[in-house]
Amino acid sequence: MKFLEYTPLDRINDFLSELNLGERTIKGSLEAYSCKHTGTDKRLSLSLENEILDYLGKSSDTDSSSPVESLLSRSSRKTLIYLVLTLYHMYPDYDFSAVKAHQFFTEESWDTFKQIFDTYMLEASKEWIETYGGSSLLETVYKALDEVVKLSECEIYSYNPDSDADPFLEKGAIWSFSFFFYNRKLKRVVSFSFSCLSNLVADGFLADNLCYEEDGEIFDNMDI
Numbered sequence: 001m002k003f004l005e006y007t008p009l010d011r012i013n014d015f016l017s018e019l020n021l022g023e024r025t026i027k028g029s030l031e032a033y034s035c036k037h038t039g040t041d042k043r044l045s046l047s048l049e050n051e052i053l054d055y056l057g058k059s060s061d062t063d064s065s066s067p068v069e070s071l072l073s074r075s076s077r078k079t080l081i082y083l084v085l086t087l088y089h090m091y092p093d094y095d096f097s098a099v100k101a102h103q104f105f106t107e108e109s110w111d112t113f114k115q116i117f118d119t120y121m122l123e124a125s126k127e128w129i130e131t132y133g134g135s136s137l138l139e140t141v142y143k144a145l146d147e148v149v150k151l152s153e154c155e156i157y158s159y160n161p162d163s164d165a166d167p168f169l170e171k172g173a174i175w176s177f178s179f180f181f182y183n184r185k186l187k188r189v190v191s192f193s194f195s196c197l198s199n200l201v202a203d204g205f206l207a208d209n210l211c212y213e214e215d216g217e218i219f220d221n222m223d224i
Contacts, residue, residue, distance in 0.1 A: 001041050001086045002031040004188070006154030008144035015131070016194065019124055024174065026124045028194035030141075032148050035082050035187035048081045048098040055099045071102065080105070080160065083157060083180055086189045089180060103182075104161040113156060113179055114138065119196060120175060141192070149183040149190050156181055 011031040037045060037178055044078030080102055087096050116126075117138055124168075128137035135143070145151055155204055159178040174194035 001038065001082075001189075002034040002036060004034055004148070006032055008142070008147055009190075012137075012141060012144060015137075016124065016127060019127060020199070021123055023199050025197045025199055026121070026194065027197065028121075028124075028192070030190060030192050031090060032188060032190045033044060033086050035189060037086075037141070041085055045049075045081050046084060048084055049077065051098050052077050052080070052193070053100075054134065054193065055077075057159070060216050079184070081184060082182065086180065086191055087159075090191060093101055093162050093190075101159075101161075104159055105157045108156045108158050108179070110151065110156060112158075116177060117141075117194075119178065125195075145181055145192075149181050149186060149188050151181065153185055154181045154183050172198040174198055212224070 004219070012028070012030055016026060018027040019028075036073060050220065055073055071080070080098060083105060084096050084098050085102050087094070121137065125137040128140070142151065145154075157180045159180065174196040178191065178193040181190045181192070
């Protein structure tokens with residue numbers, strides 16, 4: 001996997017690097033990767049493949065709608081491995097399990113992504129229009145993604161892990177979403193993660209207030 005630099009993504013990343021909205025901060029990041037394996041990727045890819053095959057060998061689940069059934073296809077396993085390798089490159093200090101990650105990936109449509117984006121990125125979209133005018137933030141994201149991975153040919157996946165296994169989740173996070181746009185023909189993946197953080201938690205405001213209230217209760221009960 002090789003990180004790819006694209007100017008259209010840079011403009012959006014600069015805007016979403018830390019968009020302060022008062023009590024909340026919106027953060028977002030778009031990263032593009034080529035699916036061509038490096039030396040390290042080849043070893044990791046083989047390890048992930050063996051992990052999946054070992055899991056399949058031990059499973060007795062034959063339900064066609066089960067996660068196990070979808071992994072029987074070599075094409076599906078290859079897609080999963082590319083997605084997990086992308087996660088490894090985004091978070092090199094985090095140890096991902098292919099089998100566990102498979103349970104968190106869900107194939108989505110552009111309409112589903114658009115609905116989530118329109119709902120949760122509404123304030124960020126308003127700030128974008130005030131800053132740049134012209135095309136909306138979603139339109140700009142669409143054009144950038146289309147230039148890099150040709151959306152009409154893409155498979156779109158959301159990644160929704162448990163909170164204790166979520167490298168995207170930062171302290172004070174109110175909500176967080178991660179999507180992956182994978183073009184099988186071009187062998188490219190673009191990840192798009194965006195989240196909303198509470199500035200009150202990040203600044204230690206809540207903790208300070210709690211300490212203040214506890215101290216106040218102590219002094220209230222003291223005879224001076």
